[in-house]
Amino acid sequence: MEFETIIGLEIHAELSTKSKMFCGCSTEFGGEPNTRTCPVCLGHPGTLPVANRKAIEYTILLGLALNCEIARRSLFHRKNYFYPDMPKNYQISQYDIPLSKNGFLEIDMGDYKRKVGITRVHLEEDTGKSIHVGESGRIHGAGRSLEDFNRAGIPLVEIVTEPDLRTPEEARNFMIELRAMLEYLGISDCKMEEGSLRCDANISIAVDGVQGTKVEIKNMNSFRALQRALSFEEKRQKEIIIGGGKIPQETRHWDEAAGVTHTLRMKEEAFDYRYFPEPDLVPLEPDPQIVEELQKSLPETPGQRLDRFIRKYGLPKDTARVLVYDKKLGDFYEEAVAKGGNPVAIAKWLAGDFVGLLNEFSIKVENSPIGPHGISELILLVERGVISGRMAKDVLKEAFQSGESPAQIVSRKGLSQIADSEEIALIVERVVDDNPQAVRDFLEGKEQALKFLMGQVMKLSRGKANPTMASEKLRELLEKRQ
Amino acid sequence: MVISMEDVEHVAKLARLYLTKEEKKMFKRQLSDVLEHARIISGIDTSDVEPTSHAIPLANVAREDEVRPSLPVEEAVRNAPWSEGGAFMVPKII
């Protein structure tokens, strides 16, 4: 039996407008329950929704960035369902005529690239939040739910992909690519932990080219969770098939703590949303001239920036990826390069030690105590031979913790490395005199001995000797002894 | 098309409406009229008529992305039978 995993994704991203989709309530995250509600988003009878122009523009912009066709005429529909997280008992969404469709996004898997079809990108409103409270005995002895509608009505884009993904890793990379795209377009905060970016998946296993049954997975709250859930599901389905069983069509829930999926509802229990055109909102007919202007205003995409970093600065792809797929880190990098210093060295330091420190102290790049100027200063200190790479590591960490500039730290602590050839010669001579055994070992061909002698030079200079100069001097002296 | 008194009572119960005897009679007549109206309309041949989603020839009505004051939270939950800490309280869902 030949297996092929088939994955499609459905992604929801909140748009970063100031006000909600159909009313003027603020979209700011948090806030006490229902402090950002009004008669429109509370679904009071007699109120009328009015669409947010910015949200429509953002959706078109995303459609264009994902190479979609923009509809010349698009409609809002009511999606009816009975669940208390929407006070109207329906969600205003789009159905058969979305704002954009038929696009693609290419992902880079290192060894290969994959073009992933985008079925549609549409605009809708987010739902409220239910807080389920356990058995309390307060409402007729039953448990209860608390409804907060601050989030209800926040503009939401839904992005549906074709079933073009073949591995859980591809699904994860797709999300990384899409999140970066949203970030570069500046249209969403993409905070998975705050729920402003969410992802559901469809997965099936084709056997010998014959399509399998699609299973929908929900509740994956991080990229890692997405990959883990899909890997679990891929394995589960293959095992059933190998065992001669059948995969039922169903929706499954990912349990992050247990690392498993379990049945949420079967196909027979699927909802009928009774979609119908929203009579309170007139159709959208995007002006071709505005669409063209939006097309022209598209910023550099993450993929384009990656190519530019590799071409213009000569960065290795892996390093460039670290910088590009966090837009703010990419911006930080370009600012540092503009201040001076070797672009490859700056990239290496940012993608390595700097990112390490950000993670260690849980600080976001935009709040880093050391700015692009400080990084440039540090790299220039290394380039000019004032400090060694080893010393730079400590200086960076100290600058990161104290907020002091690298140059200040170097001068305050008297850290400048010894790059004076006469001074280095003196140290090296002393080491050679003091370690006759190691010198003999080296002369007998034991390369290891050289490392030991270098270690002694660094020790004697308290780490300050310029390593390149010291090692040259050492070899020179040893050759004389031969 | 006539609906029964039981139908009216059932619908009223689902909508949590408490109707008097006179109201029930009135709604029985009105709802029957509505259904009769729909029955007549459904008899019309619309095979060559485009589906209409909106009756007025208007498109692109939108507003600027500007924040306007929300309701004070006490106002927001005032009509709710139950609320707690500003949140609407509903019977357990799942």
Ligand SMILES: [Zn+2]
């Ligand atoms: Zn509102």
